[in-house]
Structure formats: structure tokens, C-alpha cells
Amino acid sequence: MSSQITVNVAGSERAVDQGTTAADLFADDKQVVVARIGGELRDLHHVLLDGDVIEPVLVDEPDGLDVLRHSCAHVLAQAVQETFPDARLGIGPPVRDGFYYDFDVEEPFTPDDLKRLEKAMQKIINTGQTFARREIDDDAARAELAGEPYKLELIGLKGGAAGEVAEGANVEVGGAQLTIYDNVDRTGQVVWGDLCRGPHLPSTKIIGNAFKLMRSAAAYWRGSEKNPQLQRIYGTAWPSKEDLKAYLDRLAEAEKRDHRKLGAEMDLYSFPEVLGAGLPVFHPRGGVIKREMEDYVRARHIEEGFSYVGSPHISREELFYTSGHLPYYSQGMFPPMDVDGQNYRLKAMNCPIHNLIYRSRGRSYRDLPLRFFEFGTVYRDEKSGVLSGLTRVRMITQDDSHSYVTKEDAPAEIRHLLRFVLSLLDDFGLTDYYLELSTRDDGNEDKFIGSDEDWAEATAILQEVADESGLELVADPGGAAFYGPKISVQARDAIGRTWQMSTIQYDFNQPERFELEYQAADGSRQRPVMIHSAKFGSIERFIGVLVEHYAGQFPPWLAPVQVVGVPVAEDFYDYLDEVAARLLAHGIRVEVDKGDDRFPKKIRNASRSKAPFILIAGGEDRDAAAVSFRFRDGSQENSVPVDEAVERIVTAVRDRVQI
Template sequence: MSDIKVVLAHADAREEKTVTTGTKAWELFAGDDSVIAARVGGVLKDLAYEVGDGDEVEGVAIDSADGRDILRHSTAHVMAQAVQQLWPEARLGIGPPIENGFYYDFDVETPFVPEDLAKIETAMRKIIKENQRFSRRPVSDHDAIAELKDEPYKVELIGLKGSGKGEDAAEGASVEVGAGELTIYDNIRRNGDVAWSDLCRGPHLPTTKRIPAFKLMRSAAAYWRGDEKNKQLQRIYGTAWETKEALEEHLHRIEEAERRDHRKLGRELDLFSFPDEIGSGLPVFHPKGGVIKRVMEDYVRQRHIEEGFEYVGTPHIAKEGLFYTSGHLPYYGEGMFPALDVDGMDYRLKAMNCPMHNLIFRSRQRSYRELPLRLFEFGSVYRHEKSGVVHGLTRVRGFAQDDSHSYVTPEQAPAEIQHLLDFCLGLFRDFGLDDFYLELSTRDDSKPDKFIGSDEDWELATSVLAKVATDSGLELVPDPGGAAYYGPKISVQARDAIGRTWQMSTIQYDFNQPSADRFDLEYVAQDGSRQQPVMIHSAKFGSIERFIGVLVEHYAGAFPPWLAPVQVQGIPVAERHNDYLYDLARQMKARGLRVEVDDSDDRMQKKIRNAQLQKVPFMIIAGDDDVEAGAVSFRYRDGHQENGVPVAEAIARVVAAVESREQV
């Protein structure tokens, strides 16, 4: 044995340490039970990794993002082991970690049922209690195929790796085969017997006993490698967390998310629906939902005008050639609906508004004095989303996009992007969202065919967006490869009331569509020369439909008074009080308030309950004493009630709450 030097990297310090050859990573972190893996030179490794001279080693804690992924992937292995114990004929697909959990796909004759998940959980607990060790073993492609001859899906992945397609084979395939040598992980019992093995690149937990808390959530059908032409497998979803408390918090969040599900609340509050007769992903808004949509659109339209935008309108369809000019058909064609035959010519439903806005810009000569020129519309667009991803209002096929395009000189671009970002954040705050971070989406240099434009243009555009994002002071998260084909973008990610993240605004720097090869947009510069403008796309909410879905879940249907479909519910104690409340409702409506009177035969307490279920912000209740005093009992949504409130004061309270946009 000889001495070697390693560097222990901590969050705020680096420590050089002398150890002997053969030292394992776990020995560097002895006594710290939170460390479950190591990052060596930036690469994740098992704790059984033998450190080398000069290695820089950092511990990976179980409650970190990487640590949770390792925990969840290890739990997926335990689940697959349990499934094959209970169903020996089950063949293995893939089993990657995903956000907040994991899954594993199985080829089994009969679909899993909830009772099966309970059996699998019991078997998993036994495996965890056995404290089986995850042991990494490199193998050649030939040996792996021989060893896994009874696992056809694993053998297929090995073959794809050999063809250079393994990384793209399916979501999670890279977890199975990796990019270099193949490795198999054995689950080894204390007596040295191999309990189970799986093709995997790792890393994993040291032992199964390091899994503190898990739960299997549900099963579903899934096509092998995500291709509907392939066989349908059975997928089991689960979750795993670093403590039992963290698991319970996650399960509570799921319950809360189910309670807030906008599809469920949309039905209960009579806001919108998705009739089969119209088609998947094409919502209709009922009168109450229509109120919310109109109020939002009116407000956002006015805010755009205040921010210097000019309102325009464009048609729903256009000749197909327009979308070849913009580049959308070559680069985004699968997201567009098939061509329509109109008088023997091919037309397309538009999936975006920018090509038509370019034609408005190009309709006459433009001067530098007009720039920035800002065009905005609520443009109805249509996208050919796959049926498997359509989801309520948050993923639809037809929607109104709050779309705007700023045409600026290159020198104006940074200030315009800053202006747009400030505008977006201000709008979200107006609607009650105030927890943000930013995502910077750039091109993937390894896939040049997916992007157009020169390296210099991309570098300039990316640097401008990055500086504005950094100067905002908000957290900035990189998103390599997530750019649009025509340029990089900033996305505003907003967290809702229960901490979920929603992608909201996008601000995109486009140097391609204005180019001579595309729309050949020009303005006359101060020196008389003709110059190409920069085009900046911005969608504040992405779509009104999607944002309504987000707000329904954020507020759990209890909208602030200014957005609520019904702001005041009049509740008479008896039928003889109806006229009194109808007169009061007329006074409120004259002030622009949305008021209804419940004159049904229901008892007063049931009327109050109905208003609470409809999440009406304010109730005004009138009985004999109220009529005599010219007052009402003023009741809030939370159940708090004040009696004997004069009519004028009751009206003033509601008006003040609406005008101030209180988030009550």
C-alpha cells in the first residue's frame, strides 16, 4: 500500500487528505449517514468506488436532488426484484427515477391491480430488511446479452447501444445502458448469494436498508420505448423519500393537489367542460368560466396597451407557404394540424401568430423612429398535441395565446427584454403569483439540425438573455437544448400556493424570422441604410386557458373578488326578503359588481352552504331586522360574519375589495 492524496470538496471549502491506495469513497464519509454516494470529478459514483490519486471527491447527501434520484432508482430496483419474486414470468423494461418518484415497466400477462401493489410493497419491505448490498459489475456486450437472454427488452437496449441509439431509445434508457461500458448491478445477500441482478449504469445506494420511506402509487399501461407501435407493458409508479416525514409531506401535497385539480373544480363550479362531441383538448367555457376569461382578457389587454403594445388581429388559418417561410413547418410540423384543402390550395390552422405579425410589420416601410414596435393579440391557435399529453386546460389543442412581438434594433434588445420581463412578473403579481425563478433555454450543439442560424447569432442572443436574467436577481436555472429552433429563450417559472412549479412566460430572442432568408424585415436606420430588426417573442401566460387552469388550482377555486364569477350572493332569510335583496343587487350591479340572489325554496342555512361550495367571496343576508334597519348581515367566505352592516357600507366594502384586487 502507498499513500495518495485526494481532495474532499464541501459546499464552502476544499480539504486535501492523504489516504492509502484501495481506500473506498465510503471511508471518506464514515460517520455521516446522510451521504449515500460520491461525486468524483463531477461524475456520480457508488460509495464502493476506489478513490485514486488526485481525485476530487464530494459526498452526495440523500436529501439532495442527485441523492433522491439515486434513492428512487435503487427503490425501483427493489420493486422490480419484488415483482419477479411474485411473478417469475415478468420481463423487465426500464425503471428510471422521475420527478418526485420512479417507475418500472414490466411485461406481464395480466395487468396489475391495487391488491397486487400491496403484495409488492410487502415483498419490498422484506428485501429492504435483508440489507442486500448493491454491487456494480462491468460486463462486455456479449456477456451481458448471454446473461440476460431471458430479458428481451434489456437485450434490445444493449443492441441499441451498439448502434449508437441507446441514449434515445426511451425515457430512462440511458439509466439502463449508459454511454460507455455496460454494467450489471447485483443485489447480494449477507451470505454472499446473489438475490437479483439488473442491467444498469448506476450509481446506487450502498444497501437496500438505506431506503427509509417509500410507497407504490399506481399502475398504468405504457408502450415499450414510448412507441404506440410497440407492445403495451405495465408500469408501476412509486415514490421514495429520505425520511418518513418527507414521504408524509409528499403524500399530503398529492392529496392537496387532487383537491385543487382544476378539472374537478371546473365541473363543481360550472366553469368549463370538454364535450366529446367537440373533441379532445378543445374546451368550452360556461357562463361563469366565461366571466373569468373575459375579466382576465380585458385586464391583460389594457395592461399591454399601457406598456406600449398595439392591439392587432389575425385569422385562424393561412396558406401553407407562410409556415414554410417562418420555418415552422420544417421544424415544428408535427405540432401542426394536417393541411386543409381550400380552393385546391393547402391551408393550415395556425399554431402561432408570429408569421402574421411579421406580415403586419412588412406591410409598409418602417423607420428606426417607430422602434420598438410592439404588436399584441389574443390569437386563437391550434396545436396537434398527442392524445396522451392532453390534460384539462393546462395542455390543450386549441387556445387563445396572449402573444406579442417586439421589433427592435439590436441595441434596443437588452432594454426591451428587461421591459418584457418586468411586465411579465408584474402581471403575475397582479394575479397573486409572486414566487418565481427563471430558466434559460439554449441550443444543443450536438443536434445542429434542430436549430437554425449562425454560431455568432446564437452566442449574441444567448448572452443578451443571460445578462438580463442574471441582473434580475432571480434564481437562474440552465436548460441546455430547450431553445426554440429560431433562438434562445427565458422562461418564467412560477410556484403556486402548494409549491408546484408552472412554466409561465417565455421571452424569445429571434434573429432568424426577420432575416432575408425568411421574411426579409427591414427598417430605415438613422443613416438612411436598411437594417434587419431583432424580433422578440413574448407570451405572458402562454394561453389564457392554461393560466385559468393554473389559477383554479392556485386558489383552489376560491378566486379573489375581482376575478370571482359571482362576487356577492344575496341570501334572504325568508321569501318576503327577496325584493329587498333584489333592490340591493341592482345597486351593486350599478357599481359594476357581479351579484346573484338565491330565491330558491332552500332553507337559509343550505343557501349559505351552497354559496360556500361555490366559493363566493361575499354573502349578504337579510331578515326582518335588516330590512327595518336598512342593513344586511355581511358574511365572508371564511365564515366570519358581521350583523347590522348598513347597505351603503356593505356595497363600499365589496367595491373596495374588488378595486384593490385583494387576494381574499
């Protein structure tokens, strides 16, 4: 019997001894932290079998970062139980840019506790403990984890679908086989263990010192308010101290750009407690931004062949049964209200009412494509814990459109919509984006409606159009709406964060449910295809994103105040008023500071207002019929003739110049 086997390593066949591990193959590359074997992530301690196909995964790759962070979460849990012996374990998954772990403890964690835990974690890391995988059956796991009630609950959910297990719990019991990972010290003694699916790093040493505990917060077990409230510790971990510092710097910059803080400073909007959570109000200056966006986007829709329509905010509940949103989307809708003995609902989407407009009269193939558009305010019953300023609200004003087309013309309409969407994002300065294709979760067919054939056809069309665009395309299995697949545009802002913006959804279900028809060229009655599209997703969220993208320094056409006039002294008020009047005649939003502050403070105030242009006037300027420009970067250009100054400002606004 041969003592060697053949494996495929990164595309090359290789003969190795039986008993060889992935760690043996990649021993010379310390950046390899896990291996992909047969498409599955495995620990480097995994023993290879004949015919295995192996790829190394580096620590700075997405999967490698997840393993690093998941391993760091386990070190945190070990440190918590060493420091607080009565703590009981919840779950500890990796998340974007970090990880968290939930604990049942008597008292909430304090900032001082987090510092103590960081020191305890570093001590564990420095000892170089190894992560050892151990398979275990359900009964043995229950016996071993008898003191961990939350782990016992997860054992009963082993192998279930993600929605049936728990938020983040698939990292522990998502597979068919239960496993425990033991932390083993250098003497070979098991010092701690945790129920976990894995994989993990070969050693805690790889974590190094590039980690940090960020904060703690309350979190309900398995995400349900009916369950006990645990304490969640959030942390982050990176391959190097430089990476950690860069991340913390990005967080600091993001904090400076926080749209909630800037919105208050710039007097754009507020969130009155008496109104209720997730219900913002726009102040006059915020209203300027909102109006400019809506006016521009409304005009662009009309240019692109859309007809503007309107719909009420409430409807009889029956409408949403017809559309299929009840019961598929009932958890996102507010409870029914009784009106004259009938149940009514606040609308959570506009499409059912647009369908009523479509079927209000007979339609011919000559009418298609038929495109409806409105700024429709909808209401979503978001949980209070996920509400966040303008980026997650309960009142959503959608730039919502629906195209009704023949099946044959659906690909062309999707191309048209994608081109339109991208041009709008470019106009607003979000020019770095990629696409995401959200498809049905074939393991949860009961969450989606329609035949396999319809889903396959719709998905193939979206895939084709996305591929033609030449943009990066990322798969999102299971992320489709219940009625059809979608393309979404993921835009990166000025500091590299990704936001889901526009969506284009292919719907073959609602035309059937509403019995929509058109008369074809041969006289037969045919079903149209319905294409949903929201260019911004919601006006509120898009404004929040833009505030953070621009750090409040909007391009001139969007700025609430486009010009601030600052007179050197009171003698020059009238002169700047004359300049302001000329700008106002061109529709420029201008203010002249006639307050009691001294000139240097007026300049500081004008700079804090984030106006694109500050015009200064003193004696020399008035004598020369000129003004001095002061720009956002602090630079200044003196003695600019008023005619030229007006023309430059008007041109910058008209041409939507980014400055």
C-alpha cells in the same frame, strides 16, 4: 511507491490510503448516499484515484433523491420478477417526486398486486442487499440478458443521444460503458441484477419504509404507439416517513384542488366528448373569468406600448416553411388540409403572421420598438396520452406578443418584457417564482438553426437580464426553441407546485427568413431582432392553474359571482334586490338566492359557490338599512350599513384585493 494518494474532499486536500472508497470518507454521515467525483455522480463504493475532487451528496438533495428513487425502482423490478417470474423488464427511471418501472406482463397489475409488491419490496429492503456495479461488454450483456428482449434493444442504442435512446432509458444505457448492477445479499450471493448506468445507494436498507406504490397504467415501449404496450408502475420514495406523509398530504390537497373537478362543481367549463379530446368549452361562469383576464391583459399590453392585431386560424403551408416551423415543428402541427388544390395548415403559432404584418410596409428605426399583440388561438397536435384538462389542450389561446427592435435595443426590450411579465403574475396572485434559461443543446445542433455566434450572443443577453433581475436562475440546456434561446418564469402555486408560465424568446432567425428590414438612421437597410413573449403561455392553462392555486376561491375581481345575497326569509327578497341593484350599478356580479331551500341550506349553497362575499338580510338588517357579511372562513360581521357594504365590495374588486 507511496501507499497514499491526495484527494480534494469538499474543497479541502486530504491524504488517504490507496484503495479508499467514497464510502470510507463519509462513513460517519449516514445522510450521504452518493458522491460527485470530477463532476460525475458515483456510487459510494467507487475507489478513489489520486487527484479526485469529491463532494458528498445527501439523500435529501435533488441528486440524492434521484438515486434513492432509482434504487427503489430496482427493488420494485426485483419484487415484480420474484412475484411474477414471467415478467420482462422495460426501463425504470426516477421522475419528479418518484419513479416508475415498465413491465411486459400477461395481465395488467391490480391494486391488490401493488399491495403484494409493496410487501415484497419491504422484505427485500429489510435484508440489506447491496448494489454492486459491474462493467460488461455488449456481447456479454446480450448473452446474460438473452431473456430480456427490451434490454437487448437498449444495448444497441448505448451511448446515443437522449432522443435516440428512449424516454427515461438514459439511466440504463446513456453512457459509453455498459454496466449491470447486481443485488447482493449478506452472504455475498447475487440474487438479482439489472442493466443500469447507476449510480445506486450502497444498500437497500437506506430506502427504509418511506416508499409507496401509487398506481399502474399502460405505457407504450419507448413512447411509440407502434411498439408493444407495457404496464407501468408508478411509485414514490422519500428520505423519511415524515417526508412521505407530507408528500401524500400534498397529493390529497392537490386532488381537492383539481381544476377538472372544481370546474365541473363551479360550472366553469367542460370537455364534451363529441368535440374531441383537448378541446374545452367555457360555460357562462368560466367565460366571466376568461373575459376578465383577457380584458385586463389587453389593457395592460396597450399601456405597455403594444398594438393589438389579429390573424386567421389557418394559412397556406408555405408560410410555415418560410418561418422554419416545417419541418422543425411539424410533429406538433395538425396534418395539412386541401383547399383549392393547395395545402393549408391550422396555425400552431402566431409569429409568422405577425411577421407578415411587419413587412406589409416600410419600417424606419423611428418605428422601433414595434410591438404587436393578440389573443391568437392556435392548435397543437398533442398526443392523447398527455392531454390533461385545461393544462394540456389542443386549442390554445395565447396572449402572444412580438417586439421588433434593433439589435442594440434588444436587452432593454427584454428587461421591459420581464418587468411586465412579473407585474402581471403579481396581479393574479402568483408571487413566488424563479427564472429558467433554456439554451441550445450543443450535442444536437441539427435541431436548431442559426450560427454559433448568434446563439452565443442571444444567450449572453438573456443571461445578463436574468442575472440583473436578482431572481433565482436555473439552467435548462437543450430546452430552447429551434430559433433561439428563452427565459421562462416558473411560478409556484399555493401548495408549492411549479408551473411554467411566461416565456421571453430571442429570435434572430425569423427576421432573416422573412427578410424583415428597417431603415437605419444612416439610410442603410438593417435586420431587426424579434422578441417573442407570452405572459400566461395560454389562457386555458393559466385558468386551470389559477383554479388550483385558489382552490376555486378567486379574488373578488376574478370571481364568476362576486356576491351572493341570502335572505333569511321570503319577506326580505325585495330588500336584498334593492341592495343587489346598487351593486349591479357598480358592475358587481351579484345573485340573490330566491330558491325553495331553507335558510341554513342557502348559506351552505352560497359557501359552496365560493363567492367572496355573502350578504345576509333579516328583519334587524332591513330595519337598520344594513346587511350582514359572511366570509369564506365562516366568520360573520353583522349590521354593516348598506352604503359601507357597497363601498367595501366595490373597493375590493377595483383594487384587486386578495382575500
